[in-house]
Amino acid sequence: MAQVLELLNPLAGEVIVDCTVGFAGHSVAMLQRVGPEGFLLGIDLDASALKEAGDRLKLVGDNFDLSCGNFARTEGIFSLLGGRRADVILADLGVNSQQLDDADCGFSFSHDGPLRMTMNRDEPRDAAELVNTLGERELADLIFRYGQERHSRRIARFICRARQEGPIRTTRQLAGIILRAAGPAGRRQRIHPATRTFQALRIAVNRELENLEALVSGAKDILAHGGRMGIISFHSLEDRIVKHGFRQLAKDGYMEVLTRSPVRPSEEEKKSNPRSRSAKFRVARCLAKGNN
Numbered sequence: 001m002a003q004v005l006e007l008l009n010p011l012a013g014e015v016i017v018d019c020t021v022g023f024a025g026h027s028v029a030m031l032q033r034v035g036p037e038g039f040l041l042g043i044d045l046d047a048s049a050l051k052e053a054g055d056r057l058k059l060v061g062d063n064f065d066l067s068c069g070n071f072a073r074t075e076g077i078f079s080l081l082g083g084r085r086a087d088v089i090l091a092d093l094g095v096n097s098q099q100l101d102d103a104d105c106g107f108s109f110s111h112d113g114p115l116r117m118t119m120n121r122d123e124p125r126d127a128a129e130l131v132n133t134l135g136e137r138e139l140a141d142l143i144f145r146y147g148q149e150r151h152s153r154r155i156a157r158f159i160c161r162a163r164q165e166g167p168i169r170t171t172r173q174l175a176g177i178i179l180r181a182a183g184p185a186g187r188r189q190r191i192h193p194a195t196r197t198f199q200a201l202r203i204a205v206n207r208e209l210e211n212l213e214a215l216v217s218g219a220k221d222i223l224a225h226g227g228r229m230g231i232i233s234f235h236s237l238e239d240r241i242v243k244h245g246f247r248q249l250a251k252d253g254y255m256e257v258l259t260r261s262p263v264r265p266s267e268e269e270k271k272s273n274p275r276s277r278s279a280k281f282r283v284a285r286c287l288a289k290g291n292n
């Protein structure tokens, strides 16, 4: 989103933490802005993205460090910064384009692959484990809570019935079961009937909402006075956490919210990058209260 740099406004010499470095699109731009006196720490759960990010960042400078890990561990970020405080923290949530397009990652029902959905590719607990081991009620609750899927009970019933024949191992297998559960009416929906269930499984497997809550509440302990934190979210469950988290931090005197309502991508950007369609960006600035 074009407004990310404008609102976070990284300045020469500042310390940046990109919590979701991915393929370094934002990191490259921010490293250019902070110049040789600044520093960027990039974090990602996906080691293969970090390798590529490193190659791109090297073309800008060597004043950066990359770390494979979870942004929820804010104390760990503080030690990686060597006790320095961050002037800018950015989290651009969700999966990167390679995770989405690589059938082996199992995030998408458009490609047939193993039902994994783990952002950290070494994580043993994957979507197949949830789909094949949770009870029908637990599965329905998960699909309803994280996918906001009205037909969660029916989908869970179809999944549990199907797995009696043998474990559900692939994305296409699961998508096919959900299609059958959706029936002819579901197949006429604007979005694929499996969209919400896949979102729910991804959120649960990666503990996405818990990680986001930990980042929002822990960031004040690593931000410098005047430091800016920006979060780009892609669905209402995430945006709600950011909105309420920022509001609470403002109430407690730790942060000032800079975006009254979320910043949305321009029509032009939505056209050129359809994945940005649902993006919402919120920014808050750290006030003196806290550990500064």
Ligand SMILES: C[S@@+](CC[C@H](N)C(=O)[O-])C[C@H]1O[C@@H](n2cnc3c(N)ncnc32)[C@H](O)[C@@H]1O
Residues within 6 Å of the ligand: 019, 020, 021, 022, 023, 024, 025, 026, 027, 043, 044, 045, 046, 049, 069, 070, 071, 072, 092, 093, 094, 095, 096, 097, 119, 211
């Ligand atoms: C939308 S992509 C980021 C794209 C990046 N801003 C760019 O410009 O290329 C999101 C990235 O966040 C990573 N990610 C998601 N949750 C994470 C977490 N809790 N800790 C660290 N990285 C995470 C994913 O692995 C993915 O690479």
